[in-house]
Every structure is written in structure tokens, then in C-alpha cells.
Amino acid sequence: MDYTLGTAFVRPFSLAAFTGLLLTLSFPSVGHPLFAWVALVPLLTAVCSATSINAFWLGLVAGVIHFSGTIYWIPTVMVDFGGLPVAAAWFVHLVFVIFLGLFIAGFAISIAVLVKQFGRVGLMFAPAVWVTMELGRIYLFTGFPWLLLGYSQVPFLVIAQAASIVGVLGISILVVAVNATVSYSWVGRGNVRSLPAMVTGSVFVLVVAFGVWRLERSVLLNKGTSLTVAAVQGNVSQDDKWNRTRRDTILTTYLKQTRDAAAAGAELIVWPEAATQFPLAHDERSEMIRSTARATNTHLLIGTTEIQTDEQTRYYNAAHMVGPSGATTGVYRKQHLVPFGEYVPLQDALFFVSPLVEAVGSFSAGRSAQVLPFQDDWVSTAICYEIIYPGLVRELVLAGADLLTTITNDAWFGLTAAPHQHFQMARMRAIEQGRYLVRSANTGISGIVDPYGRIISRSALFEEAVLVSEVRLLTDVTFYGRIGDVPAYLGLLVTVLALGWRRR
Known part of the structure; x- marks a missing residue:
């Protein structure tokens, strides 16, 4: 599908922009965690009928709007406390937002490829692909895991208790699974559409039941x-x-x-x-x-x-x-130093941020x-x-x-x-x-x-x-404390296998 001026262009990019807005509204202090449960639906709807390259741009639009809306405070910090000129601060911020947006672009293009390979049921790989991108945000280039999607659910303590088993990345998986199920119910074909809804709904009920049980018992308060x-x-x-x-x-x-x-x-x-x-x-x-x-x-x-x-x-x-x-x-x-706060990455390439280099200085990272x-x-x-x-x-x-x-x-x-x-x-x-x-x-x-x-x-x-x-x-050590991010790495494995699958 090639986008030209008109409805074919405006509609998918409007949907992507709407996802960026909904993601922003999923976090404090301007929004509500309920938005997270449907935030990805517009993007997934647009991506399932897009070419790979167009899916990339749709994801990038969603990502740039999302991160522009959630970490908007960075340029002010660089100007007020780093001594950086306003134009340079906003340029660095734009580069950083685009970099973070690439993770959502990677998510979108992966879903487009999977829909092409498996049909629209490929949307149900969204939880695995999303958590793969969040792993990237944690570990690539020292990482910047600010506002992973699972964090949006902390105010819903009944839901958040599942993090004691699967961690914040597991909560992300659940939230994206609901988004994917809603999307597939909307754009899928045939009677098979009811199966993802039944599975996701059952998992959601189990998560809520576990959360209620854990909060009611609260055994750790007496240990x-x-x-x-x-x-x-x-x-x-x-x-x-x-x-x-x-x-x-x-x-x-x-x-x-x-x-x-x-x-x-x-x-x-x-x-x-x-x-x-x-x-x-x-x-x-x-x-x-x-x-x-x-x-x-x-x-x-x-x-x-x-x-x-x-x-x-x-x-x-x-x-x-x-x-x-x-x-x-x-x-x-x-151990984890703040980029542009305690050290400046790529100082040679970012020569124009020299005032920030002088203001920040250079800390060393601890090793244990x-x-x-x-x-x-x-x-x-x-x-x-x-x-x-x-x-x-x-x-x-x-x-x-x-x-x-x-x-x-x-x-x-x-x-x-x-x-x-x-x-x-x-x-x-x-x-x-x-x-x-x-x-x-x-x-x-x-x-x-x-x-x-x-x-x-x-x-x-x-x-x-x-x-x-x-x-x-x-x-006492929680189940998550024992296994760590195994569910997320299983998502990574599923993503790699699915993207590498070739039908005979």
C-alpha cells in the first residue's frame, strides 16, 4: 500500500499520532493508566494493512509523539542547568526522541512483516515484539528504560501485583496483549477471532484474581x-x-x-x-x-x-x-550514570554541546x-x-x-x-x-x-x-526475584523465531 495525498495518507498517520497521544496520556501526571489498554489499537490497526516501510514511518510518528509528550522536560534541564543554548538543547532532545521512537518503529515494522507472513493473526505477536523492544530500551547503549509500558499500571495495584511474578516487562506483555486482542477482534476475519479474546480474557481474570488475593493476604506486613x-x-x-x-x-x-x-x-x-x-x-x-x-x-x-x-x-x-x-x-x-547528566555520550560527535560537557563533568561508574x-x-x-x-x-x-x-x-x-x-x-x-x-x-x-x-x-x-x-x-525472594526477566526473553525468542519463519 503506497500512501498518496488524501485519505490513504492521512488516516493511517492520524491513527499513529493518536497512539502516540494515548501512550503519553497513560502516564502521570496528565493522564490515566486506562489509556494504556487501548493506546496501541490505532497503530496496530494502521500497521496491519501497511507495507513494511510505511509501517516503520507510522511507528516512528507514534514514538516521537509519545516520547515528546513524556520527556518534554529534558531541554529545559539542559538549558537551565547545563548551560546549553536553547537551539542546541532542542536539537539534542529531538535526536534523543527520534532514537527512542525507533523502538516503536521497530515494533511497527515487525508487526507488518508478521501480518504479511501469518495473516492478521500476526497481530497477536505484538506482546512478544513489544517486550523485545523494551529489552532493547533497557540494555542498548547503557539503556534508558524510562516509562516502560508496564509502569503505567502501578496505580492499579491489583494488576501491578503480577510484577512479583513476571516483573514490569510482564505487565507490559499483558497490556499489549489486550491491545492486540482488541485490534484483532476489530480487523480479523473468521470465527477464530474469538479465540484470542478468550485466552487474553482468561489471563486478565487470573491476574486480577491473583492481585486481589495477594493484597488481601499481605503476608509480608507481618514477616x-x-x-x-x-x-x-x-x-x-x-x-x-x-x-x-x-x-x-x-x-x-x-x-x-x-x-x-x-x-x-x-x-x-x-x-x-x-x-x-x-x-x-x-x-x-x-x-x-x-x-x-x-x-x-x-x-x-x-x-x-x-x-x-x-x-x-x-x-x-x-x-x-x-x-x-x-x-x-x-x-x-x-553504576548507571545519567546521559547528559553525569556524562555526555559521543562527545566528539556532539561537539556543539561543549557547555554541557563543562557543566556535567565526568563521573565514573561503579562496578558492583x-x-x-x-x-x-x-x-x-x-x-x-x-x-x-x-x-x-x-x-x-x-x-x-x-x-x-x-x-x-x-x-x-x-x-x-x-x-x-x-x-x-x-x-x-x-x-x-x-x-x-x-x-x-x-x-x-x-x-x-x-x-x-x-x-x-x-x-x-x-x-x-x-x-x-x-x-x-x-x-523472602519473590518469584520474579528468582527468575528475573525470563518471560521477556521468551518474548524475544518468540519474536526471532516468528520473524525468521518461512512458509514452505
């Missing part, structure tokens, strides 16, 4: 050892964060919040990412923090910078566990999933957007983590949807791993989440806050 934790939120603006004239005020704020949290009974107090303006291990001001830990008899998990000097000087975004003795008992170094000691137990932390990597958090749990924490500085994002998106993705990790999650964010959203994704307490954006709550240190 393990009780612990009172606190997340402190200093609400330090990005303009003030590295202002030398503000460093004493910032430190005083966190020390006061720590004493307040300890007075409320907190035994573990979590500070945000990069809470100190100085490297904790190399500055005399760290004694003020250590003496506070001794005076309050608490463990402090501190986001800080670490400097390592051997053959060359390396800088790490790190978290230190400071024990009641005042000594550092463990260090975690961030290090858990931090807490009495006789272990605590993990994920720094900033590391929390959106399901495999990394699973690795920390398998290393022994009984409690999940995540520390971040979302001040960059301002009052955009990004902090809400980030918090929603963090909640998914609690469900997947069956662990309590403590999140400390410089300007919010901080929160404490139970192993079922329910919010125990949370802060608002851009306010000082001290959240104190009881959690439990848990050792």
Missing part, C-alpha cells in the same frame, strides 16, 4: 524484623545546591532533620542524593555528620561524592552508610551491586534513575538486601511530570522484589512504600519534610 526509618527532604533548590555560601545552611538543615527523625524513633535515616556539597570521606565537615550519628545512635545513609585517587583521579556519585559509632561501614557507587550493612541485616540503595532498572535492583536483592532505598535529586525537573513519573517507577521495584522501599528526594517526591506498592507516607514537591514510618526487613 521479618521491624525497623523505624526516616527519609529526609532538605528542599535545596538546584541553584543553591552547589552555592558555597549556602553549604553551611544546607548541612545545618539536614542535621536538624536527622535529629528530629531520631527523636521520632528512627533507627535508619536516609538523606538524598548528593546531600553534601563535599566528599564525605575527604572533608573535615564530615565530623559534624559523624558526631550526629553518635549522638542520636542512628545509622545514616548519606548521598555524597566520592573521590578515588590512584593512577588517575576518579569521581563517583556515591552513598555512604555511617553507623552509630560515626564510622563509615559501607559504600555504594552508582554493593549492599550496605545495617546491624545484622543489609540495605541496598539505588541512586537517582538507577531505580528504573529492574535487573539492577533484583541483583541487589540477590546480594542480600532486606530493605530497598533510593536516593535522588529531582530538583532539575521542577514542577513537571518527571518527579511523578520517577516516583511511580520506584514503587514498581517494591512490588517486584517484595521489599519495603524508602525514597529520599532532595525536593520530592520522597516516600515510604510497602512491598505491595502501597504508599505509607509521601511528601509534596518543593517542601522540607521528614517522613518517619515503620517498615520490616524481609528476606
Whole structure:
């Protein structure tokens, strides 16, 4: 089918654009998770009668609109905090959005090929193909798995409980399966159209039944050892964060919040990412923090910078566990660095972003999933957007983590949807791993989440806050914790076999 001006051109691209819009509306803070269940229907409808090349362009249109609508805040960050000219920031953003859009383009062209090979029943390969593309988003070029489709369902906790078995990618598979079933029921032919609806409907009912059962039992709330934790939120603006004239005020704020949290009974107090303006291990001001830990008899998990000097000087975004003795008992170094935030990829090719290179500097990546000691137990932390990597958090749990924490500085994002998106993705990790999650964010959203994704307490954006709550240190490993993303890799295998199939 070759598109020419007129209906044959406008209709399919309108459908693709509508999919991009619906995908955007599936995520916070402007939409609703219900949109995700039908978001791909317009694109699939258009693709099933398109040539491969036209399917590619349809998918790219959907992808560009989707990612333009969900990560629209990136250019502002690069301009305001990276010193990049407006035109250069928007150009880099456009390149990045097109790159992400290629994954949806790959999905669309694959479906077009499968429909050609298998007829319109080829639409039912959509869940396998989609999750293959999401695996690509996780792992290719260090990955950027921001807002995988399964994350849209976190507000529907009954649905999200299935992540304890199949992970966020498994939730993506379910959502796309419903989309594919609706599409096939619309465009398919013959009595066989009812079979996918019966299978998908049965799976959906089982998922809901499991979710209701798991939430009603909530057995993890009575297991393990009780612990009172606190997340402190200093609400330090990005303009003030590295202002030398503000460093004493910032430190005083966190020390006061720590004493307040300890007075409320907190035994573990979590500070945000990069809470100190100085490297904790190399500055005399760290004694003020250590003496506070001794005076309050608490463990402090501190986001800080670490400097390592051997053959060359390396800088790490790190978290230190400071024990009641005042000594550092463990260090975690961030493994997944933020592109254009902590390093600039392809610096030689992107020569025009030199102001951003100077503003960002260059951090080194940590190399191990290090858990931090807490009495006789272990605590993990994920720094900033590391929390959106399901495999990394699973690795920390398998290393022994009984409690999940995540520390971040979302001040960059301002009052955009990004902090809400980030918090929603963090909640998914609690469900997947069956662990309590403590999140400390410089300007919010901080929160404490139970192993079922329910919010125990949370802060608002851009306010000082001290959240104190009881959690439990848990050792049970979920089914997802044991098998990881096996369902997603099965989807990859199905996709490869289906695309390689040749009818005799």
C-alpha cells in the first residue's frame, strides 16, 4: 500500500499520532493508566494493512509523539542547568526522541512483516515484539528504560501485583496483549477471532484474581524484623545546591532533620542524593555528620561524592552508610550514570554541546551491586534513575538486601511530570522484589512504600519534610526475584523465531 495525498495518507498517520497521544496520556501526571489498554489499537490497526516501510514511518510518528509528550522536560534541564543554548538543547532532545521512537518503529515494522507472513493473526505477536523492544530500551547503549509500558499500571495495584511474578516487562506483555486482542477482534476475519479474546480474557481474570488475593493476604506486613526509618527532604533548590555560601545552611538543615527523625524513633535515616556539597570521606565537615550519628545512635545513609585517587583521579556519585559509632561501614557507587547528566555520550560527535560537557563533568561508574550493612541485616540503595532498572535492583536483592532505598535529586525537573513519573517507577521495584522501599528526594517526591506498592507516607514537591514510618526487613525472594526477566526473553525468542519463519 503506497500512501498518496488524501485519505490513504492521512488516516493511517492520524491513527499513529493518536497512539502516540494515548501512550503519553497513560502516564502521570496528565493522564490515566486506562489509556494504556487501548493506546496501541490505532497503530496496530494502521500497521496491519501497511507495507513494511510505511509501517516503520507510522511507528516512528507514534514514538516521537509519545516520547515528546513524556520527556518534554529534558531541554529545559539542559538549558537551565547545563548551560546549553536553547537551539542546541532542542536539537539534542529531538535526536534523543527520534532514537527512542525507533523502538516503536521497530515494533511497527515487525508487526507488518508478521501480518504479511501469518495473516492478521500476526497481530497477536505484538506482546512478544513489544517486550523485545523494551529489552532493547533497557540494555542498548547503557539503556534508558524510562516509562516502560508496564509502569503505567502501578496505580492499579491489583494488576501491578503480577510484577512479583513476571516483573514490569510482564505487565507490559499483558497490556499489549489486550491491545492486540482488541485490534484483532476489530480487523480479523473468521470465527477464530474469538479465540484470542478468550485466552487474553482468561489471563486478565487470573491476574486480577491473583492481585486481589495477594493484597488481601499481605503476608509480608507481618514477616521479618521491624525497623523505624526516616527519609529526609532538605528542599535545596538546584541553584543553591552547589552555592558555597549556602553549604553551611544546607548541612545545618539536614542535621536538624536527622535529629528530629531520631527523636521520632528512627533507627535508619536516609538523606538524598548528593546531600553534601563535599566528599564525605575527604572533608573535615564530615565530623559534624559523624558526631550526629553518635549522638542520636542512628545509622545514616548519606548521598555524597566520592573521590578515588590512584593512577588517575576518579569521581563517583556515591552513598555512604555511617553507623552509630560515626564510622563509615559501607559504600555504594552508582553504576548507571545519567546521559547528559553525569556524562555526555559521543562527545566528539556532539561537539556543539561543549557547555554541557563543562557543566556535567565526568563521573565514573561503579562496578558492583554493593549492599550496605545495617546491624545484622543489609540495605541496598539505588541512586537517582538507577531505580528504573529492574535487573539492577533484583541483583541487589540477590546480594542480600532486606530493605530497598533510593536516593535522588529531582530538583532539575521542577514542577513537571518527571518527579511523578520517577516516583511511580520506584514503587514498581517494591512490588517486584517484595521489599519495603524508602525514597529520599532532595525536593520530592520522597516516600515510604510497602512491598505491595502501597504508599505509607509521601511528601509534596518543593517542601522540607521528614517522613518517619515503620517498615520490616524481609528476606523472602519473590518469584520474579528468582527468575528475573525470563518471560521477556521468551518474548524475544518468540519474536526471532516468528520473524525468521518461512512458509514452505
